[in-house]
Amino acid sequence: DTHFSVTGPVVADLFDLAAEDWRFSTQELLNDEPWRIEPPERSPGDPILMRVVASGPDRSVETNHKMLMGAFSVARQSIRIMSPYFLPDRELISALVTAARRGVEVDIVVPAVNNLVLVDRAMTAQFDQILKNYCRIWRSTGSFSHSKLLTIDGTWAYVGSSNLDPRSLRLNFEVDLEVLNEGFAAEIDEHIEETLKTSTPVTLEGLQARPFAVRLLEKVLWLGSPYL
Template identity: 70%
Template sequence: MWTLLATYWPHILAIVSVLVAAVAAAHAAMTKDEVRSAIGWVGIILLSPIVGALVYAIAGINRIRRGSITAGRSAAGYEMLTHQSFDATHDIVAQRFDRRFAALKSVGDRITHHTLTTANSIDILKTGDESYAAMIEAIAGARRSVILETYIFDRDPIGMRLADTLIGAVKNGVSVRVLIDAVGARYSVPSIVGYLREGGVSTEVFNGSIIMGLRLPYANLRTHRKILVVDGAIAFVGGMNIRQEFTTEFAGSHSARDTHFRVKGPVVADIFAVAAEDWYFSAGERLRDEAWQLEPQTGDPDRPVFARVIPSGPDASLETNHKMLMGAFSVAQHSIRIMSPYFLPDRELVSALTTAALRGVKIDIVVPSANNLVLVDRAMTAQFDQVLRSYCRVWRANGSFDHSKLLSVDSNWAFVGSSNLDPRSLRLNFEIDLEVLDAGFASKIDAHIDTVIGSATQVTLARLRARPLLVRLIERILWLGSPYL
């Protein structure tokens, strides 16, 4: 046997290589929905025998399987206490706004199980100091339940303050659940997970899977959601991770900036459903007992703040954020305002934006001058010419790094939450955003973006092309790898 192997091992290796490559390439072709992704993986598999298939097995296969769990209201066994009178109808949206926003409502109805509801209120929290203080106050005042889901929860002074508040809530008899992404939990050493568990807080990490026999989290398929729901009555969502660098108290005047949102009303039920589903996926526990019952909704169903939860991720809700944005760009008539720390939209979104600009829609895109991810910043700089050539305006916000994710259309419709405009958020991460149809709220988003633009530096084609050729070439090379940044 050993003699046979020693003599024919090159032939055996060649046969194994062909078989493994054929299986891996067939799997990529059959499971990838995007042709560029399929071609890319097939190319890697065929051009790198054995190694390519191994890389595909680790990084290319979506291992998230949620079975029968969906984002629907009753899918995880939660009976919503909101009455149907809080559901916004197609006719009322058309009457109060325009038929094009009614059409956009139909998009949301068909890509997610969550309905557009009325009688909501949303407060904008513009700094980390304001956001963390509001969250800590809500947790400290909890009577029954707290569920927190986040990407990063650092073991730093602000993280410890929030952790101690959660531990205090447990000591007061409140049911508390904390879900932290497996990658985000490792941003600080030691992790906050152990401290929370020692304090009696039920804490889990999201998708801390085993790879090749090692307990390592996948680089992709992360929960990038930031959710806090207290007593089923008040929720916080947005882009704010739990880190001291976003507070002037600990980081000083050069602290990073972000925007978070405090939400009340019927939409809180759907925010809770998303977090509860993620908890069940990670911990196997359904949050059904009395502590987790949602507060009955009160208020005037005719109040004009319409809102809907848009969960997205590499499962049944794949690209719901992408589809919602495509719909919004297509109905815009006057303005599209975008503020994002990472602006790397795919070709479809770029085409939708530039087509809107060619129709006469005024489009402003705001990104930070100082970015925490240099490679991403270089890659998105290489993409600016695509939108600048088609009458969009791009601005570099001066000052410290701004992590805000804000978008408005025609000063009536807004899209806020955890999603960046990059491939990771649009395809690989689990995200949560809010679709908000309200002139007052959208105008506040516009005003905030206008304030930032007031001190920003405009990016022009002339300045981009005047830079050294080597710099532009490096940026284009980095841009080629943008789906993996």
């Protein structure tokens, strides 16, 4: 996985979200001393503009989905995605394809070997829809990566717990950070670039060359993707 350390006012937002999710699950209100966050004093330096994006089946339904739709729609140069589980719905696929058709470079990195075999089969069934519309998909080698990283135009980054799959986008409680900072986005881009050096591109020819029975099984599993 990829880990981040955050400081500043955003920490209070993360604590508030954790307390709210705990209250939703247990009906216990966390308002004692350890959960009281004092606003930090302003200090000189290079501040990074970011905000917490909460999503879940309660008051923040599909917040992450709406955020991604907006980001893909305004991309002008590049979209880079790293995710272990890549099962976007038709809206997100359309947004990615539309971006690629207007000249945006779209690169999607998924693991070569997944820890969830059925999910991997289902997401492979969608690859042809994306590849035939000018997007690129890569299978990363080495250890399984659970990182969820995304950058737009080398300026905007989105990191956190959300996968691009039905569970993360409509059912699970998730938390992500939207970061508007070229330096931070450049670090994420650099990490993805290093991964691409040892990754294998997925091609339409390679997908179509596999046995018909395998492709049929993947399509059947894809139909059940909302439940995986």
